[in-house]
Amino acid sequence: MNEVNHPQTPSEQPSVDPQHKHVAAGDSLSKIAALLKNYDGQDKRPIPPLEQWDPQFCGSMNLTVKANGEWWHEGSKINRERLIRLFSTVLWREDDGQYYLKTPVEKLLIEVEDAPLLVTRIEKVCTDGKDYLTCITQTDDVVVIDEQHPVFLREYAGEIRPYINVRWNLDALIHRNAFYHLLNEGEFLEQDGQTVVKFSSGDFEFCLNSEALAE
Template sequence: MSTKKDEGSSHHFDVTPISLQELIRRAAPSGKGLPPVDRWEPDYCGAIDMRIAADGSWHYMGTPINREALVRLFSTVLRHDADGAYYLVTPVEKIGIKVEDAPFLAVEMHARGEGENQVLTFRTNVGDVVEADAAHPIRFVEEEATGGLKPYILVRGRLEAKLARPLLYELAELAVALGGEADGRLGVWSGGSFFVMEPESAPKGGQDGE
């Protein structure tokens, strides 16, 4: 086992070599549905060379994981803790991984209803389907490279999905002014909540397991 500090991060990586086959075995669910990772508190076992790139693709030891089923499997045991880092969690171990931006990418959006009764439903690249509402808010941050906006939706736990750029344009087409001309803030309604299309805090991604 070797220890290294990831450049640009305050987190330390104790990089442990694990075969992809062993990772699959450890992550494989014992039942149906999403595993209760938020209730598991195993010991931290160091970090592995796994990375979720800003475009939502997953990589292991520098090689893309192209099997969609594997990506979905690992996504079910992913957790974003209060320390800002991301981990793969099983009942007996907690393994740090690197996430460059958001762990998921929202690739489809469906809008039904109008005005305050509108509901926006998103599908992610790992198969999650989520409706934007007070429990699953949409937030916007400024994209430093362009000065534009990057939208994110909370999927589960502290895990967010970044909306693919075409969805930003779809959101813009649905934007309305809150309170009419008297207010003037633009945003979108979904699930009874109004999400203002203005930048908030910086993205929470790009953190490593300690």
């Protein structure tokens, strides 16, 4: 099942040699897909225990997660959503900021332009009489906005963008349409001479600077 942070109720990384090898073209994605299918015995989307795996670094592959959330392999966009969902379960980020596809037997370096995941929907759910805001990614991760998973802003390519941490140290960009939906759930206030948007998710409250978002 997908990793969800439910609401609460009352290695040392080998350095990458500039001459490191590239994985052979063509069968690299299908090989990883076969490994994952064998791992759980069926074609579904669990989150494997990546933190328990210590595979050998096997080089890089020509796979890029674009800043707009698209996945490209060897110069071609991957249009099979089921394949993207499958590979997103083995996304791994090291402390040095490098991203990998990590299986029990190998770890392959990939490129991520901005964030590796993309929030496409914001939904409100009610549990025990409290309303919670949830972020749902294009790869079916569900994250409840709370103290451990706050929405935050950072700059990318001269633009202030909203994000949320999904799992481990993987962040998701909140798509513009989803963020507009989130803004509709907020309250605009004046605070210290600035306009901010205040949100509530369960007992957790947070504010975002609306002027920064307008830049």
